[in-house]
Amino acid sequence: MKLKKNLPLRNLLGRPVRTTVLVILTALLSVTFLCGTLVITSLRKGLGSLEARLGADIMVVPYEAATKSDLQNIVLQGNTGYFYMDNSRLEKIMKCDGIGQLSCQFFLASASSGCCSIPVQIIGFDPETDFTISPWIKKSGGGQLKDMDIVVGNDLNAFVGDTLKFYGVECHVAAKLDKTGTSFDTAVFTNENTIKKLIKSSVDLKMNSFTNIDPDKTVSCVLINAAEGYTPEEIINDINIHVKKVKAIQTKEMISGVSDSLSGVSDVTGILISAVWILGTVIFLLAFTMSVNERKKEFAILRVTGASRKKLASIVLQEAVITGITGSIIGIIIGLVIVIPFSSSIESALNLPFLIPDISRITEYAGISLIISSLTGAFAAGFSAFRISRIDTGLILRGDN
Amino acid sequence: MLRAEKISKEFIRETKGTNRFAAVQETDFEISDGQLAVITGRSGSGKTTFLNMLAGLLTPTDGKVFLDGTDIYSLSDRELSRLRNQKTGFIPQGQTAIHSLSVAENILLPYTLYGEYSEDAEKYAYELMEKLDIINLKDVRPSELSGGETRRMAIARALIKKPQIIFADEPTGDLDDENTRTVFEFMKSISENGASVIVVTHETDSEKYADRVFRMNSGILSEK
Numbered sequence: 112m113k114l115k116k117n118l119p120l121r122n123l124l125g126r127p128v129r130t131t132v133l134v135i136l137t138a139l140l141s142v143t144f145l146c147g148t149l150v151i152t153s154l155r156k157g158l159g160s161l162e163a164r165l166g167a168d169i170m171v172v173p174y175e176a177a178t179k180s181d182l183q184n185i186v187l188q189g190n191t192g193y194f195y196m197d198n199s200r201l202e203k204i205m206k207c208d209g210i211g212q213l214s215c216q217f218f219l220a221s222a223s224s225g226c227c228s229i230p231v232q233i234i235g236f237d238p239e240t241d242f243t244i245s246p247w248i249k250k251s252g253g254g255q256l257k258d259m260d261i262v263v264g265n266d267l268n269a270f271v272g273d274t275l276k277f278y279g280v281e282c283h284v285a286a287k288l289d290k291t292g293t294s295f296d297t298a299v300f301t302n303e304n305t306i307k308k309l310i311k312s313s314v315d316l317k318m319n320s321f322t323n324i325d326p327d328k329t330v331s332c333v334l335i336n337a338a339e340g341y342t343p344e345e346i347i348n349d350i351n352i353h354v355k356k357v358k359a360i361q362t363k364e365m366i367s368g369v370s371d372s373l374s375g376v377s378d379v380t381g382i383l384i385s386a387v388w389i390l391g392t393v394i395f396l397l398a399f400t401m402s403v404n405e406r407k408k409e410f411a412i413l414r415v416t417g418a419s420r421k422k423l424a425s426i427v428l429q430e431a432v433i434t435g436i437t438g439s440i441i442g443i444i445i446g447l448v449i450v451i452p453f454s455s456s457i458e459s460a461l462n463l464p465f466l467i468p469d470i471s472r473i474t475e476y477a478g479i480s481l482i483i484s485s486l487t488g489a490f491a492a493g494f495s496a497f498r499i500s501r502i503d504t505g506l507i508l509r510g511d512n
Numbered sequence: 513m514l515r516a517e518k519i520s521k522e523f524i525r526e527t528k529g530t531n532r533f534a535a536v537q538e539t540d541f542e543i544s545d546g547q548l549a550v551i552t553g554r555s556g557s558g559k560t561t562f563l564n565m566l567a568g569l570l571t572p573t574d575g576k577v578f579l580d581g582t583d584i585y586s587l588s589d590r591e592l593s594r595l596r597n598q599k600t601g602f603i604p605q606g607q608t609a610i611h612s613l614s615v616a617e618n619i620l621l622p623y624t625l626y627g628e629y630s631e632d633a634e635k636y637a638y639e640l641m642e643k644l645d646i647i648n649l650k651d652v653r654p655s656e657l658s659g660g661e662t663r664r665m666a667i668a669r670a671l672i673k674k675p676q677i678i679f680a681d682e683p684t685g686d687l688d689d690e691n692t693r694t695v696f697e698f699m700k701s702i703s704e705n706g707a708s709v710i711v712v713t714h715e716t717d718s719e720k721y722a723d724r725v726f727r728m729n730s731g732i733l734s735e736k
């Protein structure tokens with residue numbers, strides 16, 4: 112008749128309804144905490160990576176592009192679209208005052224290729240002048256791109272050493288980029304020579320809706336950094352006034368605008384999380400006070416048969432901690448199951464870059480959530496445990512006679 | 513041997529003049545091993561209060577309680593708890609059971625609290641259940657027991673460690689005549705085996721089992 116399982120566990124199992132309710136409550140607390148924190152962190156991380164990667168103050172696109180597609184979509188999602196402008200406009204842009212760095216990019220949408228179920232966007236850059244993509248490639252472990260080399264986004268099913276064919280041209284995968292949480296994850300990057308060859312080939316194959324473009328005389332967009340002593344606003348005004356048929360937009364400002372509203376969102380989320388936690392703690396407190404009151408007689412029996420105050424308190428605390436840990440483990444699993452597999456749906460719902468933190472970070476948040484939930488339970492229970500253990504057993508005994 | 517020296521208990525309560533109310537007035541008390549004492553008295557006269565003080569469950573307002581020469585209220589909570597576990601058995605008033613444990617586990621509780629389980633303890637638990645006629649209920653949850661069965665379980669729990677002194681607060685309150693007789697005969701045999709037994713009761717019949725008879729009257733204890 113040796114006690115199977117210890118007394119706290121037996122007490123919990125002996126009251127299945129109460130225990131289930133408390134476990135669900137704790138699970139709820141840790142779900143809110145974990146999901147809230149993960150979503151906010153992922154958004155922060157996504158924006159951060161976008162900001163670091165864009166690295167240009169100003170983006171100049173043909174006017175048609177700016178009106179046709181949502182600018183925010185271009186900047187924040189990396190959905191570059193598919194447009195060209197004449198070199199003559201580039202020359203005019205270069206004549207504007209205050210330009211520090213300037214580099215051109217070329218966009219092409221691919222027909223579906225072997226690697227990908229969806230058409231990928233191909234982005235070409237000029238290695239000589241580029242200041243946005245090369246650092247990123249380098250950070251992802253890639254080097255200088257040779258002709259016919261491509262760098263692939265993280266979500267593409269292609270690996271270093273593979274050969275991919277676009278418009279009949281074979282390209283060699285030289286590097287794979289880190290995840291960004293944007294459309295860049297399904298993009299392919301090449302140098303200027305390669306993309307020009309690809310554009311030409313697409314026109315020759317009559318697979319390009321722009322039938323009369325000469326890749327040597329067009330670019331898709333121009334990225335600019337302001338020179339010292341000039342503000343991006345001045346340059347943008349200059350370009351928008353003096354260069355026809357283009358639209359200059361301030362990218363970093365757009366990102367920081369979103370950053371600002373994001374910090375508003377995370378404040379609100381923080382308040383919501385705290386509110387849920389406070390509510391949860393109060394419910395916990397009530398639940399344990401009620402249950403301790405209801406079980407006064409049982410505690411009196413434990414004292415009568417020789418349990419010390421400490422032992423009594425430890426039984427109540429253990430009950431709370433077991434409940435807390437079980438509940439928050441369930442909550443953490445539910446939280447991870449919600450956030451991680453649905454991150455792309457969350458991304459498209461919010462229309463913001465969404466970059467799930469790495470495993471060690473997630474583990475850290477899960478751990479924090481576990482600790483906080485168990486502590487909340489222990490705190491709530493500890494309060495009643497302390498109260499009941501201070502009272503003379505004789506007084507508890509007569510309590511509800 | 514249990515000895516109380518000038519113990520009294522006052523409770524805070526609004527009464528005429530003062531807000532203190534003496535539930536038990538200054539009393540001396542002594543019981544030797546092998547004696548069975550019965551305390552009778554009207555409801556509210558202070559019997560439970562007095563018994564709890566003797567058992568180490570309620571700190572007296574004044575006075576001392578000695579068990580084998582040890583002033584029990586000078587002990588730390590841990591020491592006093594251990595002492596209760598080792599030397600005393602207490603049968604409280606009313607229904608008392610740990611809901612989540614079976615009848616047999618409830619009876620063995622004084623052992624499991626200090627991790628002292630043994631085959632012998634288990635054997636004795638069966639013996640007690642046998643004697644108290646609850647052996648067929650050993651695996652049942654307390655919620656399924658009748659009042660009398662719960663009471664008999666509480667008696668077995670108080671006796672499991674063969675304590676040197678047993679306190680019983682109206683142990684036959686909800687038992688029929690036959691069960692009442694069984695319980696008193698049982699208490700008697702235990703005292704004959706060398707333990708002190710103190711029983712608070714309403715049963716007038718009980719006096720014939722008693723070595724000593726006390727009466728509590730408005731907080732004043734007197735021996736018949």
Ligand SMILES: Nc1ncnc2c1ncn2[C@@H]1O[C@H](COP(=O)(O)OP(=O)(O)O)[C@@H](O)[C@H]1O
Pocket residue numbers: 506509523524525535553554555556557558559560561562
């Ligand atoms: N904790 C308490 N606070 C105030 N009064 C109490 C308390 N405990 C007992 N009393 C009072 O002390 C008196 C004696 O109570 P008790 O010892 O339970 O009587 P008995 O067991 O003889 O029925 C009663 O009047 C009761 O109301």
Ligand SMILES: [Mg+2]
Pocket residue numbers: 559560561605681
């Ligand atoms: Mg009483």
